[in-house]
Amino acid sequence: MMALQLDVSLTSAAFRRRVLPWWSVYRSVDGRMPDLILDYTNDAYGLGGQKIAQPIAQARLGPSVVDGRAAGLLVEPQRSNLVARSVARPTWGPVGPVTLTALDEARAGVFPGLLITSGGASWHRAAPGNMTFEAGQSYAMTLWYGQPSAAMMKATLYSTATTPPSNLELQGAAGQLAAVVQNGGQITDIRNDQITDGLYRMRCRFSLSQTVTTTWGFGSGTATAGESVTIYGLQIEEGADATGYILSDGVAVSRGADRYTLAATGWGGLEGGTLALRATPMGAGAAVFASVTDLSGEKITALCRADGEIVLRYGALGSVEEMPTGMNALRDQAVAIALSWSGTALRLTLGGSPVQTAAPIAFGALSELRLYDDDIIAAPAPVQIGRLLHYPMPVSDAALQALSS
Incomplete structure (x- = not known):
């Protein structure tokens, strides 16, 4: 009968090997x-x-x-989202003969999406409701949007309460929004990025020379009827820097410092x-x-x-x-x-x-x-x-x- 001999050298080496603590x-x-x-x-x-x-x-x-x-x-x-309805929905008001269609996409687990279809003019848009912007105050705006069917999209602030009218506009293809109009105010510090497939974010800073009560609106940047853009959400904060998203659904919402x-x-x-x-x-x-x-x-x-x-x-x-x-x-x-x-x-x-x-x-x-x-x-x-x-x-x-x- 043959004797059974165990080679324990590998096992012994394993036991001798020192396991380092997690914090090492x-x-x-x-x-x-x-x-x-x-x-x-x-x-x-x-x-x-x-x-x-x-x-x-x-x-x-x-x-x-x-x-x-x-x-x-x-x-x-500390910040407040001045946009009372930060999730884009058909409750946003139309400017011009646009068609507003509720989507069901749940982008980033938050945004269902709002399809804004133009009636055939580049000023056709949808807006979340008026806010008062104080003269000389810096505001940070963050816009979440999708890939438009239109060749370009447009974001517009317009008020005839001043003479001449206060008018700020951003325009461009997805991921390439740039300031194209700055009358009675300024748009600075524009940052474009893509968060996920089909979800874009634009952040910028803006200010106005005079106090006005108005809103930002969003739509196609072309004059072709039927072209559309998809808007997901909007945040406007009083301050120079954009911060993390603050959900609001009917009233402006604040987050403590x-x-x-x-x-x-x-x-x-x-x-x-x-x-x-x-x-x-x-x-x-x-x-x-x-x-x-x-x-x-x-x-x-x-x-x-x-x-x-x-x-x-x-x-x-x-x-x-x-x-x-x-x-x-x-x-x-x-x-x-x-x-x-x-x-x-x-x-x-x-x-x-x-x-x-x-x-x-x-x-x-x-x-x-x-x-x-x-x-x-x-x-x-x-x-x-x-x-x-x-x-x-x-x-x-x-x-x-x-x-x-």
Whole structure:
């Protein structure tokens, strides 16, 4: 009878192989481990080495499909959708002999669609109802629409309440809307994109020279009877930057500002720390990325100015210093920032750039993390946070650079 001999070498090797903990991917190059992990891109969160549920209350994760879905935590200012009926339906009023047909498409899970068929003039359109636009005020407009049967579509604001009439117009093929008329006002910052197959979005900023009560209307840009456009939804906000969609169905609807805080409980260094974050500014104005506060009220805030330059502000109210970087954040593009503080220096790097150093700061044990700072910017541009890590100690310059690359 032959003896049975087991080869256990492979099995033994498997047992000897060390299984790395889930948080090891966040280890710095000098071996430091974060005590706070907010990874909204990969839906991973940790506190003191333990995996936890997303810890920030009322966090809005998105954007949603209708806003061009992407992973991240949204931080947006207070806004109102001035359009009382933001979902396009036959309850929108006709301007001229147009035919309005309700569709049943459920685009992005929100919009059924409204088919607007021209009677044979380029001014034929449909509109959601009048709004009052104040002179000199910036408004952000977002339009969701489909591929038109017409060679081009047109968006028109027209009012004879002023002399000469106030008239703004955008026109073009799907994904190519451009300003063609600007009488008594301005259209700027036009952005065209395609969210999904057959769903387009146009965002722009407009202002009027005089206060008027009127509306935007939408229809074919040609004079051919029977040509049509499909409109899905409309949002108009008072402010320079368009924000995420606010559903309204009969009355204007407001959304409060996002003011996220996380108390330093179970995380936070005593005499120094490191913060690494990846954030995307989504507006043209000034924006706050993140702010940490110690028990005495001292703050360190990473932000970008209205001109786009990223700076650090640090200190207490009445004694604030600013550390400029000479580097700019670009709208809709993620920027990686890493900063480290101790009693001897405040250090900063962006996108793997050489580390910059500021004077020593008196910054003690952490009190909380904030993803806003009303003391600096009361109505910031929208931001999306992709990832934020905190290490309870300063890291080396090489590690700081790696965290921002």
